Amino acid sequence: GAVVSQHPSRVICKSxxxxxxxxxxxxxxxxxxxxxxxxxxxxxxxxxxxxEGSKATxxxxxxxxxxxxxxASLTLSTLTVTSAHPEDSSFYICSVRGQGGSEQYFGxxxxxxxx
Amino acid sequence: xxxxxxIPAALSVPEGENLVLNCSFTDSAIYNLQWFRQDPGKxxxxxxxxxxxxxxxxSGRLNASLDKSSGRSTLYIAASQPGxxxxxxxxxxxxxxxxxxxxxxxxxxxxxxxx
Numbered sequence: 001g002a003v004v005s006q007h008p009s010r011v012i013c014k015s016x017x018x019x020x021x022x023x024x025x026x027x028x029x030x031x032x033x034x035x036x037x038x039x040x041x042x043x044x045x046x047x048x049x050x051x052e053g054s055k056a057t058x059x060x061x062x063x064x065x066x067x068x069x070x071x072a073s074l075t076l077s078t079l080t081v082t083s084a085h086p087e088d089s090s091f092y093i094c095s096v097r098g099q100g101g102s103e104q105y106f107g108x109x110x111x112x113x114x115x
Numbered sequence: 116x117x118x119x120x121x122i123p124a125a126l127s128v129p130e131g132e133n134l135v136l137n138c139s140f141t142d143s144a145i146y147n148l149q150w151f152r153q154d155p156g157k158x159x160x161x162x163x164x165x166x167x168x169x170x171x172x173x174s175g176r177l178n179a180s181l182d183k184s185s186g187r188s189t190l191y192i193a194a195s196q197p198g199x200x201x202x203x204x205x206x207x208x209x210x211x212x213x214x215x216x217x218x219x220x221x222x223x224x225x226x227x228x229x230x
Contacts, residue, residue, distance in 0.1 A: 006158075032216060034216075034217050034218075042222065043220040043221060043222040043223060044159075044218075044220040046214055046217045046218075046219075049214060049215055049216075049217055057214075059214065091156075093158055093159065095159075095218075097216055103147075103149070103161065103164050104161075104216070104218060105161065106151070106158050106160075106161070107158055108157060108158035109157065111156065
């Protein structure tokens, strides 16, 4: 399966600052990447779908101006949480899907804590 | 509404027991179904992927079945070990989804295998 990395693995930031999370597909070209969020003891919820070279598609209830997604290459997508608030504290996980692929491969996740 | 439900939410068994985790989904039009393992504070590890045309998949002590018509999947773990302790997530890719290739996750079953 594909190898997916995320950076950073943990980040603590102050309320009002912005945080960028990177998701990299290390060994294959990911035409589609997904960003999920997981609150404690809850399941993963899809935030947005990003396709390389085009704008991300956001799920209902997810603010696109707050969660900026850039998928500039076939191996990198970034999620920027702008003006973070404590309620944005969560576990953010990305996944990748290759063209024509049916399986998704997940990154190790990023734990964001906003104080 | 396309939903994925997992029962039980938590399960504790003594080492060596065989066990079954259940997953149900509300729309039988699915593309595939994946079972994942998640350790505390970690990302997702894909265990088994079942395509809609398949009825089961096996990997080592794990066996996953799929019954599309009844909207059910089970994950069977044979001869459980303490190292199997984790949260097991069921995820479905629905055919007619507004989110394209994204997965819909259940809330997971938290498994504890005691020595």
